Amino acid sequence: MEYHFSDRVLTLKPSAIREIFKYAADPSVISLSAGNPAPEAFPAREIAEISRDVLANRAVEALQYSITEGYAPLRTHLKEYMKSHHQVGRDFDDILITSGAQQVMDLVTKSLCNEGDVVICEAPSFIGSLNSFRSYNARLRGIPMESDGMNVELLEKALQEEPRAKFIYTIPNFQNPSGITMSLEKRRAVYELAKKYGVLILEDNPYGDLRISGEPLPCIKSFDEEGVVVYAGTFSKVISPGMRVGYAIAPSALLQKMVVCKQGEDVHTNIWSQIICDSFLTNYDFDAHLEHLREIYRKKSAVMLHEMEKEFTPYITWEPVTGGLFAWCTLPDKIDMLEFCKQAVLRKVCVVPGNTFLTDEKEPCQSFRINYSTPTDEQLVKGIDILGELVRDMMK
Amino acid sequence: MEYHFSDRVLTLKPSAIREIFKYAADPSVISLSAGNPAPEAFPAREIAEISRDVLANRAVEALQYSITEGYAPLRTHLKEYMKSHHQVGRDFDDILITSGAQQVMDLVTKSLCNEGDVVICEAPSFIGSLNSFRSYNARLRGIPMESDGMNVELLEKALQEEPRAKFIYTIPNFQNPSGITMSLEKRRAVYELAKKYGVLILEDNPYGDLRISGEPLPCIKSFDEEGVVVYAGTFSKVISPGMRVGYAIAPSALLQKMVVCKQGEDVHTNIWSQIICDSFLTNYDFDAHLEHLREIYRKKSAVMLHEMEKEFTPYITWEPVTGGLFAWCTLPDKIDMLEFCKQAVLRKVCVVPGNTFLTDEKEPCQSFRINYSTPTDEQLVKGIDILGELVRDMMK
Numbered sequence: 001m002e003y004h005f006s007d008r009v010l011t012l013k014p015s016a017i018r019e020i021f022k023y024a025a026d027p028s029v030i031s032l033s034a035g036n037p038a039p040e041a042f043p044a045r046e047i048a049e050i051s052r053d054v055l056a057n058r059a060v061e062a063l064q065y066s067i068t069e070g071y072a073p074l075r076t077h078l079k080e081y082m083k084s085h086h087q088v089g090r091d092f093d094d095i096l097i098t099s100g101a102q103q104v105m106d107l108v109t110k111s112l113c114n115e116g117d118v119v120i121c122e123a124p125s126f127i128g129s130l131n132s133f134r135s136y137n138a139r140l141r142g143i144p145m146e147s148d149g150m151n152v153e154l155l156e157k158a159l160q161e162e163p164r165a166k167f168i169y170t171i172p173n174f175q176n177p178s179g180i181t182m183s184l185e186k187r188r189a190v191y192e193l194a195k196k197y198g199v200l201i202l203e204d205n206p207y208g209d210l211r212i213s214g215e216p217l218p219c220i221k222s223f224d225e226e227g228v229v230v231y232a233g234t235f236s237k238v239i240s241p242g243m244r245v246g247y248a249i250a251p252s253a254l255l256q257k258m259v260v261c262k263q264g265e266d267v268h269t270n271i272w273s274q275i276i277c278d279s280f281l282t283n284y285d286f287d288a289h290l291e292h293l294r295e296i297y298r299k300k301s302a303v304m305l306h307e308m309e310k311e312f313t314p315y316i317t318w319e320p321v322t323g324g325l326f327a328w329c330t331l332p333d334k335i336d337m338l339e340f341c342k343q344a345v346l347r348k349v350c351v352v353p354g355n356t357f358l359t360d361e362k363e364p365c366q367s368f369r370i371n372y373s374t375p376t377d378e379q380l381v382k383g384i385d386i387l388g389e390l391v392r393d394m395m396k
Numbered sequence: 397m398e399y400h401f402s403d404r405v406l407t408l409k410p411s412a413i414r415e416i417f418k419y420a421a422d423p424s425v426i427s428l429s430a431g432n433p434a435p436e437a438f439p440a441r442e443i444a445e446i447s448r449d450v451l452a453n454r455a456v457e458a459l460q461y462s463i464t465e466g467y468a469p470l471r472t473h474l475k476e477y478m479k480s481h482h483q484v485g486r487d488f489d490d491i492l493i494t495s496g497a498q499q500v501m502d503l504v505t506k507s508l509c510n511e512g513d514v515v516i517c518e519a520p521s522f523i524g525s526l527n528s529f530r531s532y533n534a535r536l537r538g539i540p541m542e543s544d545g546m547n548v549e550l551l552e553k554a555l556q557e558e559p560r561a562k563f564i565y566t567i568p569n570f571q572n573p574s575g576i577t578m579s580l581e582k583r584r585a586v587y588e589l590a591k592k593y594g595v596l597i598l599e600d601n602p603y604g605d606l607r608i609s610g611e612p613l614p615c616i617k618s619f620d621e622e623g624v625v626v627y628a629g630t631f632s633k634v635i636s637p638g639m640r641v642g643y644a645i646a647p648s649a650l651l652q653k654m655v656v657c658k659q660g661e662d663v664h665t666n667i668w669s670q671i672i673c674d675s676f677l678t679n680y681d682f683d684a685h686l687e688h689l690r691e692i693y694r695k696k697s698a699v700m701l702h703e704m705e706k707e708f709t710p711y712i713t714w715e716p717v718t719g720g721l722f723a724w725c726t727l728p729d730k731i732d733m734l735e736f737c738k739q740a741v742l743r744k745v746c747v748v749p750g751n752t753f754l755t756d757e758k759e760p761c762q763s764f765r766i767n768y769s770t771p772t773d774e775q776l777v778k779g780i781d782i783l784g785e786l787v788r789d790m791m792k
Contacts, residue, residue, distance in 0.1 A: 063636035
């Protein structure tokens with residue numbers, strides 16, 4: 001049998017990170033390449049407690065079919081929480097529970113983009129989202145990142161040049177992979193530009209609660225009085241990613257289209273996990289839990305930064321780490337970045353080559369991404385030591 | 397803000413069943429419109445037991461990110477089970493765990509169909525799948541159902557006339573909505589035609605284990621020595637639909653494309669539920685559980701059939717019920733089917749109008765679908781009594 005695939009999957013490749021992630025399953029390899037939360041960050045005891053109660057007292061509710069929009073109490077409580085804590089959501093907005101925030105990227109693209117339509121994204125940006133956009137044959141236009149977020153002049157130029165632009169994809173807090181946080185001024189500027197050009201914003205905020213220093217900035221969605229912004233949230237980094245519970249807060253007209261698309265994709269999101277998230281959000285001290293997570297990551301990032309100072313200086317530089325799960329490191333021009341990443345693997349340390357995160361992987365890139373949430377402190381120190389030794393060897 | 401949606405969602409409507417399902421949430425309405433397993437069919441005690449063990453002893457495994465292909469032990473055990481019990485799977489096949497079988501429909505279409513490509517389906521067929529195909533702008537070509545499965549002559553005619561046909565979608569066992577089971581001869585004929593015309597088969601088998609009378613027939617996939625068939629399985633009807641665990645067994649070349657598409661849709665399926673399914677399949681007596689389910693549905697269908705004999709005769713006829721969750725009932729020509737369904741709602745009984753399941757909803761249809769798994773015996777009897785009274789009133 002000969003197979004004839006759709007055009008959209010002909011060029012689609014498996015995520016390089018997921019591929020590296022498989023390689024990193026070798027226990028002798030130190031993986032600094034994942035994006036997994038620290039295992040000690042999971043509220044495992046509380047989840048077991050809620051699960052026991054649910055399966056003992058209302059098992060049928062957790063096991064039966066449900067509606068596509070999501071578990072009603074979770075939708076209500078999450079709406080209230082996002083409104084009171086982040087000023088996210090207006091009367092014209094509604095909420096949809098999704099199978100991880102990844103599904104928000106998929107559903108927004110599916111609802112908005114015809115083949116050849118344009119998605120404007122930060123460059124670099126999260127590969128999983130870029131692949132989701134690509135899977136609908138959307139064309140990606142990258143806007144270079146600066147230390148305070150995407151270059152706003154180039155964003156406006158892109159909006160002028162791309163009449164088929166459908167939305168601007170941004171991760172304003174501790175961006176994956178760069179770690180960069182968009183300044184308040186740029187948040188407002190991006191919002192105004194989107195409004196001016198009639199293009200939506202897809203604001204992806206998986207790491208916003210994981211700030212380890214400085215003051216929180218308002219979400220772009222908190223400015224939204226005109227229905228310009230789709231907000232993508234997730235419990236993956238603050239409760240558990242294995243549960244696959246995310247959500248979209250978006251203007252109802254768009255959300256209704258997303259609901260119909262979701263119906264055809266997976267009917268609804270796992271109910272047990274929606275009940276767990278709802279109960280953890282409402283019956284436990286969620287804010288104290290978030291503070292506990294920040295403390296875990298504050299400590300882990302300190303271990304990493306201390307070791308990088310010691311081992312990377314003066315050859316490798318990095319963006320300031322103020323939250324999230326990643327450090328974005330840049331090699332001197334003299335070193336071939338891909339060769340460095342390959343050599344690192346041979347020395348049993350995995351990092352992610354920075355070009356993976358570009359809209360065009362072939363563009364020059366001197367950076368690589370380190371994750372500090374998944375490895376133990378010992379692995380982190382040893383991994384950075386090996387990378388430091390490698391860069392010194394390669395500079396010889 | 398003005399929204400410009402993609403062409404594919406402009407004509408997409410929410411599933412009529414899901415909409416009726418919302419209406420049916422009114423507790424005073426007897427819903428014969430759902431497709432939910434009987435609540436007493438859930439192995440709730442065993443699920444609670446496994447869940448307790450998993451969250452106590454290997455919580456991190458259940459809560460952390462995992463790989464897109466699915467939980468490795470479940471993939472192994474399911475492959476073995478499907479091979480030994482159903483002769484499904486060859487060396488060229490592989491298995492992907494999905495978020496319900498619905499996601500198999502989505503991923504197969506996404507991997508195979510460009511816009512305007514053709515999906516050949518039984519007419520009537522499962523609306524959720526049809527909507528999934530439609531969501532990629534595939535064109536549907538319906539093949540009329542006969543009492544032993546689709547009309548094979550018309551299938552060959554369609555294959556001759558549709559050079560852009562990508563796959564044939566079939567539910568061979570206790571089809572939704574018609575309840576019809578495809579004969580062995582037709583299974584072989586459909587397989588041979590698919591091979592002859594180089595078109596794949598998507599075999600959806602959610603109800604195969606729920607046979608209440610007669611002898612099981614082999615899956616079409618069990619004939620497959622050439623990589624022509626994608627098999628879609630699910631735990632929704634035999635463990636729990638709220639968990640959203642399905643699977644595809646398909647030629648590796650196609651499955652790899654589906655994996656990449658799944659990565660962009662939801663990264664992976666909820667891990668807790670994959671572990672539950674694996675443990676229930678391997679550490680409990682799964683075959684005894686299936687026999688227990690069949691006993692439940694044997695009893696419920698007997699209640700329904702007894703009442704239909706009494707109330708529907710001679711006006712309403714129905715297809716023989718030998719398994720699955722549905723009865724397909726046909727009204728006399730004198731009665732307007734849509735009007736009948738509307739009147740039924742006014743008398744507080746919900747059924748699904750048959751035209752919902754056609755590739756073209758505007759085609760004439762005298763049938764409606766009754767579900768007998770979800771209502772209690774009392775509701776079933778009362779609902780059928782009301783429908784019987786209604787048909788007699790309308791025949792006056």
